[in-house]
Amino acid sequence: MAETNDGLASDEPLLVVDGLAKNYGRLTACRDVSFTLYPGEVLAIVGESGSGKSTLLQLLSAQLAPTSGRVSYRMRDGVLRDLATLGEAERRFLFRTDWGYVHQDPAQGLRMAVSAGANVGERLMAVGWNHYGRIRDAASSWLERVEIDTARIDDAPRTYSGGMRQRLQIARNLVTEPRLVFMDEPTGGLDVSVQARLLDLVRSLVNELGLAAIVVTHDLAVARLLSHRVMVMKAGHVIETGLTDQVLDDPREPYTQLLVSSILPP
């Protein structure tokens, strides 16, 4: 039994997923997905294209309504609530405060025409911050944390490189100190050295802030670097789940073995 508040929080699951399924007509995008995510835990969802990873992420983040099953989330007041019962206002509020969503393409997660500072500050303004100086200070300290030169705070992200955009998107999401971050192929489309730096950054931020994260990726290296646990999906099913090292070093399912063996040895 934990005595402190912190201990108590990590004893209780943050996200509980129970029998989740989604059909598009006759097509089953995913089914029978159940798992529990605890605060500070990073879960990777791996699988090939079309295996239902992205649909699952959208279901988990309440952007899609499931055909059956449910997703429950422990709100900041400690109450576990079924996401389907949240009103639209509550869901959108959750999305811009307690959650983060990092898109594969930063152009989808950023406002490309407004400055980096305003991109980071938008969530703060959305929750009622009304002091320019403080918003700017928060934005510049976050730019520093994601290793973007603060001299570029007034430049629009369309003048940024791919790697910088992705880091800016992460800063924009983390500024309200969310407890859960969804990441959809966060390193997709970046070259290898930039990927390595970004992964390093994400890993240290996750540790520092005690974030829980769900990372969808087809890249097993990303899963190995970032995640504590891995779920392997194939054709809408979760075929294997377990601790990252265990699954990747000693895969049981033939499909997982295939995935692991298809990585070129370093």
Place this chain on the structure above:
Amino acid sequence: MNAPAYNFAYLDEQTKRMIRRAILKAIAIPGYQVPFASREMPMPYGWGTGGVQVTAAILGPDDTLKVIDQGSDDTTNAISIRKFFEKTAGVAATTSTLDATVIQTRHRIPEATLHAGQVLVYQVPIPEPLRFLEPRETETRRMHALGEYGLMHVKLYEDIARFGHIATAYAYPVKVNERYVMDPSPTPKFDNPKMDNCAALQLFGAGREKRIYAVPPYTKVVSLDFEDHPFSRYRFDAPCALCGSEDSYLDEIVTDDKGGRMFVCSDTDHCESRQAQGHRGTESAAPHKEARHG
């Protein structure tokens, strides 16, 4: 009434009823944009088709109409619309702000304080204050519905980041009745404080965008700002060159090709009535002569 081919005030009665229903709804929900079935008017979009339809719908035979364009009663747009209603409705027209019961305006609120019983009709080109930040109509409607207005501050933030101060000088966003954020049409932000707790009814019509919205009399209208960058009214360095007014909105008028210029009230009625009361500015000799011509 010399145009029997038209119904009173040009529009047919069913259309006027439809517009009045939209107006009533708009008054009931201050600042909310009510869609309406905007008609083709005998003038191009951008010339005030929205304002003209609202005016046509509320005009009665006893009304006295004033039309201003940038504060002036005697520019093309103002004269055309005034003539239009003189012809199709036969109502009395005036240039006096105090005598008018209906004032249709483009880009200004008169300097004279409006009184109860008056209606100010604005011509609106783009009713959606969030438009340039969020292009999706479905999304902006949802944002209005849920009161998510953080994005409006992003615009003001950008101004300060770029120019050091809130550089938005017209169409400055306001919050109406502590609920809806509204675009006050392209009036200069100088006029924003006049909207707050105004005794007159304020109606906004956007013809091309097919929206009507309203601020009922005595409604709270607050200009958005930051704590450390509060809303400030534009201030002019010099008084009006004709009437010496120090608290009105001024137009710059180029007087020669050697860089000569003077600043005069944009509200012509305000300026003329001040001159009639004996107020004089630095250049007051000439306009006196002009007034006799008029």
